[in-house]
Amino acid sequence: MEQNEAAAGLAELEGYLMSRxxxxxxxxEAHAFADELxxxxxxxxxxxxxxxxxxxxxxxxxxxxxxxxxSHELREEYARRYQLLRRRxxxxxxxxxxxxxxxxxxxxxxxxxxx
Numbered sequence: 001m002e003q004n005e006a007a008a009g010l011a012e013l014e015g016y017l018m019s020r021x022x023x024x025x026x027x028x029e030a031h032a033f034a035d036e037l038x039x040x041x042x043x044x045x046x047x048x049x050x051x052x053x054x055x056x057x058x059x060x061x062x063x064x065x066x067x068x069x070x071s072h073e074l075r076e077e078y079a080r081r082y083q084l085l086r087r088r089x090x091x092x093x094x095x096x097x098x099x100x101x102x103x104x105x106x107x108x109x110x111x112x113x114x115x
Contacts, residue, residue, distance in 0.1 A: 026056035 030052035034045045 022057060022060050023053070026053045026060070029056060 030049040033052050034048045040048060
Protein backbone atom coordinates (compact mmCIF):
# COMPACT_ATOMS: atom_id res chain seq x y z
CA MET A 1 0.00 0.00 0.00
CA GLU A 2 2.85 2.40 0.85
CA GLN A 3 4.51 1.75 -2.51
CA ASN A 4 1.30 2.70 -4.33
CA GLU A 5 1.03 5.89 -2.30
CA ALA A 6 4.68 6.72 -2.94
CA ALA A 7 4.28 6.05 -6.67
CA ALA A 8 1.15 8.20 -6.78
CA GLY A 9 2.95 10.97 -4.91
CA LEU A 10 5.90 10.83 -7.29
CA ALA A 11 3.59 10.86 -10.31
CA GLU A 12 1.79 13.90 -8.91
CA LEU A 13 5.10 15.66 -8.27
CA GLU A 14 6.30 14.81 -11.77
CA GLY A 15 3.07 16.19 -13.22
CA TYR A 16 3.44 19.39 -11.22
CA LEU A 17 7.06 19.86 -12.33
CA MET A 18 6.15 19.22 -15.97
CA SER A 19 3.32 21.73 -15.68
CA ARG A 20 5.63 24.37 -14.22
CA UNK A 21 8.23 23.70 -16.94
CA UNK A 22 5.57 24.07 -19.65
CA UNK A 23 4.37 27.30 -18.07
CA UNK A 24 7.92 28.63 -17.89
CA UNK A 25 8.57 27.75 -21.54
CA UNK A 26 5.32 29.44 -22.59
CA UNK A 27 6.18 32.56 -20.60
CA UNK A 28 9.69 32.76 -22.07
CA GLU A 29 8.30 32.44 -25.59
CA ALA A 30 5.59 35.01 -24.83
CA HIS A 31 8.16 37.54 -23.60
CA ALA A 32 10.34 36.88 -26.66
CA PHE A 33 7.32 37.48 -28.90
CA ALA A 34 6.39 40.67 -27.06
CA ASP A 35 10.00 41.87 -27.39
CA GLU A 36 9.52 41.82 -31.17
CA LEU A 37 6.73 44.38 -30.78
CA UNK A 38 8.60 47.39 -29.35
CA UNK A 39 5.69 49.80 -29.94
CA UNK A 40 3.55 48.13 -27.29
CA UNK A 41 2.89 50.01 -24.11
CA UNK A 42 3.43 48.34 -20.77
CA UNK A 43 -0.21 47.28 -20.30
CA UNK A 44 -0.48 46.10 -23.90
CA UNK A 45 2.74 44.13 -23.55
CA UNK A 46 1.42 42.42 -20.40
CA UNK A 47 -1.80 41.57 -22.26
CA UNK A 48 0.14 40.09 -25.18
CA UNK A 49 2.34 38.05 -22.84
CA UNK A 50 -0.71 36.82 -20.91
CA UNK A 51 -2.66 35.85 -24.06
CA UNK A 52 0.34 34.23 -25.74
CA UNK A 53 1.12 32.22 -22.61
CA UNK A 54 -2.50 31.08 -22.24
CA UNK A 55 -2.73 30.01 -25.89
CA UNK A 56 0.60 28.23 -25.78
CA UNK A 57 -0.47 26.28 -22.70
CA UNK A 58 -3.83 25.42 -24.30
CA UNK A 59 -2.06 24.07 -27.41
CA UNK A 60 0.32 22.06 -25.24
CA UNK A 61 -2.56 20.65 -23.17
CA UNK A 62 -4.51 19.70 -26.31
CA UNK A 63 -1.48 18.00 -27.81
CA UNK A 64 -0.93 16.00 -24.63
CA UNK A 65 -4.58 14.90 -24.55
CA UNK A 66 -4.34 13.78 -28.18
CA UNK A 67 -1.12 11.88 -27.52
CA UNK A 68 -2.59 10.22 -24.42
CA UNK A 69 -5.72 9.25 -26.33
CA UNK A 70 -3.73 7.76 -29.19
CA SER A 71 -1.51 5.94 -26.72
CA HIS A 72 -4.59 4.38 -25.12
CA GLU A 73 -5.94 3.36 -28.55
CA LEU A 74 -2.62 1.74 -29.48
CA ARG A 75 -2.41 -0.06 -26.14
CA GLU A 76 -5.88 -1.57 -26.70
CA GLU A 77 -5.09 -2.47 -30.30
CA TYR A 78 -1.83 -4.20 -29.38
CA ALA A 79 -3.51 -6.01 -26.48
CA ARG A 80 -6.14 -7.38 -28.90
CA ARG A 81 -3.45 -8.42 -31.38
CA TYR A 82 -1.40 -10.09 -28.64
CA GLN A 83 -4.46 -11.97 -27.37
CA LEU A 84 -5.27 -13.18 -30.91
CA LEU A 85 -1.67 -14.25 -31.47
CA ARG A 86 -1.60 -16.06 -28.13
CA ARG A 87 -4.83 -17.91 -29.03
CA ARG A 88 -3.36 -18.93 -32.38
CA UNK A 89 -0.15 -20.21 -30.79
CA UNK A 90 -2.07 -22.21 -28.19
CA UNK A 91 -4.36 -23.62 -30.89
CA UNK A 92 -1.37 -24.62 -33.01
CA UNK A 93 0.36 -26.17 -30.00
CA UNK A 94 -2.76 -28.16 -29.15
CA UNK A 95 -3.21 -29.16 -32.77
CA UNK A 96 0.44 -30.15 -32.99
CA UNK A 97 0.23 -32.07 -29.72
CA UNK A 98 -2.90 -33.83 -30.90
CA UNK A 99 -1.20 -34.78 -34.16
CA UNK A 100 1.83 -36.20 -32.36
CA UNK A 101 -0.39 -38.10 -29.92
CA UNK A 102 -2.51 -39.45 -32.78
CA UNK A 103 0.63 -40.58 -34.62
CA UNK A 104 2.04 -42.31 -31.53
CA UNK A 105 -1.26 -44.07 -30.86
CA UNK A 106 -1.51 -45.15 -34.50
CA UNK A 107 2.04 -46.54 -34.42
CA UNK A 108 1.35 -48.39 -31.19
CA UNK A 109 -1.90 -49.72 -32.61
CA UNK A 110 -0.16 -51.27 -35.61
CA UNK A 111 2.65 -52.58 -33.46
CA UNK A 112 5.46 -50.19 -34.31
CA UNK A 113 7.46 -48.43 -31.65
CA UNK A 114 8.05 -44.69 -32.11
CA UNK A 115 11.65 -43.51 -32.02
